[in-house]
Amino acid sequence: MLFHEVYGCYYHCVGEMINLAIDNKLTNENMLSIIHQYAFEESHLHIIPSLNEKKWQIFDKPFHTPLQHHYSLPLTLLEKRWLKTISLDPKIKLFSLDFPDLDNIQPLFTQDDYVIYDQYQDGDPYDDDSYQEIFQLSLKAIRYKKAIKVHYLEKEMICIPYHIEYSLKDDKFRLYVIHQNKKKILNIHKIKSIELLNEYSQDISIFPPSKKYFVLNIYDERNALERVMTHFADLQKQAEQIDKNNYKVKIYYETQDETEMIIRVLSFGPLIKVIEPDSFVKQIKDRLIMQKVCNLK
């Protein structure tokens, strides 16, 4: 059963509260902060009265429980089966892990049971030993806050890595680093070598991405609205209905992805029209002019 209260955030909160109560550290403030951290916006309206009114008999006196041990829960069978499933995934090699206690556990599914049909064909070389080593060292550097020396595109540079980004569509990992006070994105498969240097102590400021936007008009025919909203669901946007069949959507994207955005807009053909900014509209028009020159009959 995937939807069960033992995975629920109310159980999670109460477990955390019991642990604090056993250590004699439970207070009103940390009860609220646990709820704020693990549960929903309005959960305190339900959890606190249920405990105080003894509907849930966990705390017999304020902040005191008759329970005697820190709360811990074994893994469910579903969780073990999920671990078994990822242990069979080809990309698990990236993490260099063993799963010794799952021999008698059945996976929830295998690679034969699904396909990502529109993933690009030139994904990273996950089977390559040196790729795996570079991936693991990158993760280690982030975890232990270490600077790195990388050999990348015929250059050597010293930088601070701060996260790894994966694209399911591209099937590629990219390493985000700060180099000479600027954000840089390195394709992990293009890193020739990586060396961990000293720990850095200063707080690094992660640069917010530089963003642009474009605005689309959608006339809802041939299911255009659903297709556009689904296709651009990965991006930040504002959407509003103008009238019965007309919609306006403002989509924000990272500056470096502009060409990709133009291509994505073109894939919809005449079902959508970019109305601003002029620079984006011009690029669409330029492509259409070039197409017209192709004299497609």
Added chain:
Amino acid sequence: MAYNELIKHFERIRDYLHEFYIYGFRSRNYIKKKSRRSYDNEKRRLESYLKEYMSFQYTNSKLVFLSIDNRLLPHNPLYKTFQSKSFVDKSITFHFILFDILYDETIQLSLKEIVYKTDEYLSHFQYPIPFDESTIRKKLNEYIKLGLIQMTKINNQNIYQRTASFPIQCYEDALLYFSEVNPLGVIGSYLLNRIEHHDYFRFKHHYISYAIESEIIYYLFSAMQQKRYTMIYNHNPKTQKESYFYIVPLRIYISSQTGRCHLLAYTPRFKTIKTYRIDYIYKVILKETCPLFDVYREKLKDVQNHIWSIQYIPYHLEHVEFTIRIEKNEQYIYQRLMREKRIGTIIKVDDCHYCFQADVYDTNELMPWIRTFICRITKVNFSNRTVENRLKQDIQAMYKLYEIGDDVNVIS
């Protein structure tokens, strides 16, 4: 009934999650099959679940939906909605007592001992919740099914103990990654809730809405693993039509470019493989074992080289061919063609022209991809002339839409 933040069945909020998360601006009037109060409650519930990730604003009396950039998220916020299962007061009380009594995996107790110790705990309360033996037995059986408790027979008596502990902190990095890319990543998020974790990963092109379908996908995978016939119940929100199908689930097709999931399944009634939208399925019931499962799956393997996306139309292969211009200094376009083509072949026509060829079941499915090459398409040749004409008409319509006049040849 008074508003309760938690829900008994996830299906209750699935429709709303689709409507609010994908469209956002659906008003109360649009969601026809629900009552006014139900709409208000579900909107309140989802806003409470997804407080930081979606919002609504009124500007000039129009409802504006705001969503955030998924690329900034280390975790899929929709997973949180799966932590909303309701329960009764007795359940949560007994849960924490039980795992306090069985705090160590070496402790073995009979039902009678568990009942006694439960009463002992509850004696600290002025009005203790009464637990009888049968309620506790029922709960223990439920936990045995969940894998939290194991039962052994010793001297003809059922003895209960917690299942062995399984350290998972060492899997942190793998959990962070797979919980976002695995089709049932929500279970990975349950595991992450159990450990201290950091946020090392981010995800580009991160379509998170497939999470809404997790329960249905779970049952469909179960059907495949057990090679079973399955009954699926569909609701089409556009037509409001309800239908059901007796099928053999064969494979789930997931799009990395929309997040949408489809099921390809053998359908005995039509004696062929058909495609079903998973977001339309609201109930899955596993039936008897299908002895021909491997045969059907082999058939899918045979035909999948002609499926561009998700459509299989038996005995109906169509030829698709289009040529694009690639200048000598534009080898990246050739690379693009090679990495994006899922099937078919690329033929070099001359130094500056390359032709894509494939035989597919549904030419329509290639249209969005072909349109991405607008600015360099020099020739198209489809055996399905209707689709070929539509592509050309679409390009003409785009000229009109962007006011590209007939004088461009002069400009060039």
